Amino acid sequence: MAAMWQCQGVNRLAAPAGGVRQGSLRELNLALVLGRIAAADRPPSRAALAAQTGLTRATVSAVVEDLVAGRLVTEAEPTPRAGAGRPARGLVLAGDGPAGLGLEINVDYLAACVVDLSGEVRHHTVHRADLRPVSPADALGRLARLAAHARADAAAQGLTLAGAALGVPGLVDDTGGVRLAPNLSWRDVPVPELLAAYPPLTETVEGVPALVVDNEANLAALSELHAGAGPGSFLHLSGEVGIGAGIVLDGALFRGVRGWSGEIGHIPVRPDGPPCRCGGRGCLERYAGQEAILATAGLAGADMPADTAAMRLAQLAEAGEPAARHALHEAGTAIGITVSSVINLLDLDTVVLGGGYAPLAPWIRPPVLAEIERRVLTAAWSPVTVRPATLGATAAAVGAAGSVVRRIIARPAGWLARL
Amino acid sequence: MAAMWQCQGVNRLAAPAGGVRQGSLRELNLALVLGRIAAADRPPSRAALAAQTGLTRATVSAVVEDLVAGRLVTEAEPTPRAGAGRPARGLVLAGDGPAGLGLEINVDYLAACVVDLSGEVRHHTVHRADLRPVSPADALGRLARLAAHARADAAAQGLTLAGAALGVPGLVDDTGGVRLAPNLSWRDVPVPELLAAYPPLTETVEGVPALVVDNEANLAALSELHAGAGPGSFLHLSGEVGIGAGIVLDGALFRGVRGWSGEIGHIPVRPDGPPCRCGGRGCLERYAGQEAILATAGLAGADMPADTAAMRLAQLAEAGEPAARHALHEAGTAIGITVSSVINLLDLDTVVLGGGYAPLAPWIRPPVLAEIERRVLTAAWSPVTVRPATLGATAAAVGAAGSVVRRIIARPAGWLARL
Numbered sequence: 001m002a003a004m005w006q007c008q009g010v011n012r013l014a015a016p017a018g019g020v021r022q023g024s025l026r027e028l029n030l031a032l033v034l035g036r037i038a039a040a041d042r043p044p045s046r047a048a049l050a051a052q053t054g055l056t057r058a059t060v061s062a063v064v065e066d067l068v069a070g071r072l073v074t075e076a077e078p079t080p081r082a083g084a085g086r087p088a089r090g091l092v093l094a095g096d097g098p099a100g101l102g103l104e105i106n107v108d109y110l111a112a113c114v115v116d117l118s119g120e121v122r123h124h125t126v127h128r129a130d131l132r133p134v135s136p137a138d139a140l141g142r143l144a145r146l147a148a149h150a151r152a153d154a155a156a157q158g159l160t161l162a163g164a165a166l167g168v169p170g171l172v173d174d175t176g177g178v179r180l181a182p183n184l185s186w187r188d189v190p191v192p193e194l195l196a197a198y199p200p201l202t203e204t205v206e207g208v209p210a211l212v213v214d215n216e217a218n219l220a221a222l223s224e225l226h227a228g229a230g231p232g233s234f235l236h237l238s239g240e241v242g243i244g245a246g247i248v249l250d251g252a253l254f255r256g257v258r259g260w261s262g263e264i265g266h267i268p269v270r271p272d273g274p275p276c277r278c279g280g281r282g283c284l285e286r287y288a289g290q291e292a293i294l295a296t297a298g299l300a301g302a303d304m305p306a307d308t309a310a311m312r313l314a315q316l317a318e319a320g321e322p323a324a325r326h327a328l329h330e331a332g333t334a335i336g337i338t339v340s341s342v343i344n345l346l347d348l349d350t351v352v353l354g355g356g357y358a359p360l361a362p363w364i365r366p367p368v369l370a371e372i373e374r375r376v377l378t379a380a381w382s383p384v385t386v387r388p389a390t391l392g393a394t395a396a397a398v399g400a401a402g403s404v405v406r407r408i409i410a411r412p413a414g415w416l417a418r419l
Numbered sequence: 420m421a422a423m424w425q426c427q428g429v430n431r432l433a434a435p436a437g438g439v440r441q442g443s444l445r446e447l448n449l450a451l452v453l454g455r456i457a458a459a460d461r462p463p464s465r466a467a468l469a470a471q472t473g474l475t476r477a478t479v480s481a482v483v484e485d486l487v488a489g490r491l492v493t494e495a496e497p498t499p500r501a502g503a504g505r506p507a508r509g510l511v512l513a514g515d516g517p518a519g520l521g522l523e524i525n526v527d528y529l530a531a532c533v534v535d536l537s538g539e540v541r542h543h544t545v546h547r548a549d550l551r552p553v554s555p556a557d558a559l560g561r562l563a564r565l566a567a568h569a570r571a572d573a574a575a576q577g578l579t580l581a582g583a584a585l586g587v588p589g590l591v592d593d594t595g596g597v598r599l600a601p602n603l604s605w606r607d608v609p610v611p612e613l614l615a616a617y618p619p620l621t622e623t624v625e626g627v628p629a630l631v632v633d634n635e636a637n638l639a640a641l642s643e644l645h646a647g648a649g650p651g652s653f654l655h656l657s658g659e660v661g662i663g664a665g666i667v668l669d670g671a672l673f674r675g676v677r678g679w680s681g682e683i684g685h686i687p688v689r690p691d692g693p694p695c696r697c698g699g700r701g702c703l704e705r706y707a708g709q710e711a712i713l714a715t716a717g718l719a720g721a722d723m724p725a726d727t728a729a730m731r732l733a734q735l736a737e738a739g740e741p742a743a744r745h746a747l748h749e750a751g752t753a754i755g756i757t758v759s760s761v762i763n764l765l766d767l768d769t770v771v772l773g774g775g776y777a778p779l780a781p782w783i784r785p786p787v788l789a790e791i792e793r794r795v796l797t798a799a800w801s802p803v804t805v806r807p808a809t810l811g812a813t814a815a816a817v818g819a820a821g822s823v824v825r826r827i828i829a830r831p832a833g834w835l836a837r838l
Binding site for chain 1: 590598599601652664666668673674675676677678679680681682683685686687688689690691697698699700702756757759760761763764765766767768793794795796797800801
């Protein structure tokens with residue numbers, strides 16, 4: 001690893017004197033050192049960073065000075081060492097510098113959250129409202145107010161929002177517009193255009209887009225992937241009013257040929273079953289979507305937001321209430337049939353029950369496993385793990401915010417250039 | 420590209436004098452030049468190869484001399500040029516050097532074929548027999564006799580078999596053994612061990628395994644991929660007694676976490692439908708496998724091999740025979756339902772109807788398209804191409820032989836070392 005750029009002053013950060021080549025070496029070194037600090041299990045010292053990266057200690061010190069000045073890195077409290085000598089001061093990601101704004105629009109709620117560089121959630125608001133009767137412009141206007149509130153709260157905590165990401169329950173095109181969100185009845189909604197009037201979502205940091213729009217199930221799957229415990233390949237299900245999936249293969253989200261993968265909610269469970277909003281029949285959503293579960297549990301029309309509904313169902317199932325238990329068994333069976341198809345096709349070994357399914361996993365998981373056992377060709381000798389998601393209902397918004405933070409860590413020079 | 424190895428004599432091929440570093444440079448140059456010749460639209464001259472590879476003309480000449488001496492490359496007939504000067508002699512892959520042996524075991528036939536370096540099929544035998552009542556050892560013994568016959572025919576044509584690949588209708592483990600082939604009732608069959616007694620399948624060329632065992636649907640999909648016309652990502656269906664799929668993503672076969680992807684025949688179409696050999700219910704094979712189609716067409720018990728059955732069905736459908744038309748419409752509908760699930764999940768834009776489905780595509784394709792239109796969320800604005808495979812029923816064996824040939828082209832030094 002070549003490492004030649006040296007810097008001893010903060011005042012040169014905004015405009016490196018050495019031209020493109022030095023500039024890009026500096027950028028590489030900043031990203032290299034910050035990446036090591038982010039990935040470390042315990043706060044590394046400058047000496048440890050030099051050993052790990054192959055940079056000289058002088059270079060590491062200079063790079064760290066820049067990162068500290070830019071509020072990307074801070075020194076951890078020194079921990080006493082076993083051996084002799086004074087304790088080495090370790091470096092950690094800063095909790096008072098840039099942060100990511102994560103937003104989510106779903107069928108029955110809006111969410112905004114702020115995640116700092118260290119991954120901590122510093123702000124989280126969920127606004128419950130049935131958005132089906134609301135126009136896209138109005139829904140996005142409400143979301144922008146939530147975003148402004150999140151931004152003010154972040155500022156009060158000394159944080160600066162470096163970019164935003166928004167999860168939507170539908171298919172997103174290259175421009176960030178929503179081509180189709182069946183459960184919201186959205187078609188061709190130009191999301192970035194409708195949000196352009198709201199400054200918190202249009203200010204930019206070099207290298208960090210002001211606003212990235214993505215499918216909420218994709219963001220939730222990424223969130224699970226970066227929660228650390230996740231394996232390299234898995235299917236992540238997001239159970240909301242609609243059902244989405246994120247397919248992670250070898251540590252990366254698989255987006256499909258045109259970016260529209262993961263529409264598991266519209267895989268037919270019973271092809272001649274009841275009609276679905278998508279135009280098909282017998283889709284998974286008709287058996288395991290929130291409305292279907294509530295209806296089977298005798299709670300139709302209760303009009304609860306997803307997490308309340310999941311909690312209520314969990315309480316009833318816990319208490320042994322037969323209709324709730326039956327509803328969850330039926331949903332789990334439909335999920336199991338669909339997931340068996342996915343495993344037969346893709347040979348995945350892990351299924352994560354996310355969104356509203358996470359707190360319901362104790363009742364959904366057994367019928368899912370039973371269907372896998374019955375239908376997956378390799379199940380007899382190659383077991384499949386089915387487990388609840390780490391984050392559950394907040395995964396999409398937290399995942400969105402986390403995606404912003406990861407962009408800063410991957411390319412810190414953009415953030416430093418704005419100071 | 421560094422290119423320093425020089426050679427002017429064939430006698431040094433077997434043991435390069437220059438040690439590891441020179442040996443590996445030589446190997447790189449051989450592979451580089453041979454790869455260009457294989458990929459060229461028209462036979463390239465030595466000068467064109469030098470320009471394309473960045474090697475000196477002297478190096479290219481020396482490398483070509485080795486490739487010609489090793490019967491990997493030959494000079495094409497000179498074609499008259501428009502400009503002045505004598506015509507340049509172009510180089511093509513040789514048709515009289517090494518060749519690949521491709522083998523297939525399916526439920527109702529065995530196949531062996533030989534493909535030369537230029538991709539031409541030089542030998543092809545299909546032995547029809549219901550292999551369900553036959554023991555694995557006996558079936559493999561018959562296959563070995565077919566292989567011996569293919570080898571003798573290849574030798575009579577001046578070809579040398581450099582390796583073999585075998586397609587099986589089941590799940591193959593790391594050792595080349597068949598874990599499970601439901602339609603053959605095979606379980607834990609140690610294929611390489613059972614074939615070890617047959618010399619044509621155990622002789623080795625350095626860098627080319629004597630025998631590679633793979634799922635036949637995977638080999639058929641690879642065959643379609645290398646037929647050239649194929650796009651970067653597609654789902655390839657192999658319709659035989661069983662139904663397999665090969666999933667090609669960005670030009671590479673997707674094998675899944677443990678290598679067992681593509682079991683599309685056991686995706687449930689109607690989860691409460693008739694029981695399947697796999698232990699599940701209502702699997703695709705029960706609606707669109709060869710036996711199901713023949714039964715619906717009123718031809719149950721006719722006991723025809725897959726290609727005969729497909730041809731007979733095509734004749735009847737062509738003649739407007741209602742039962743045959745109905746059977747193909749039902750099969751196409753079941754395939755369409757399943758394929759819609761795959762597209763909703765993976766966002767693929769091309770489906771290839773292979774194996775016995777290829778000649779039946781005129782009747783299967785319309786109901787497949789109708790289901791896609793009805794069930795795929797993105798179908799309205801993002802069309803899916805459904806087309807017959809280029810090779811059809813011979814794809815797996817030809818694909819197996821082609822995989823051997825591609826290994827030689829990727830690493831010609833192994834072949835040259837044995838001369």
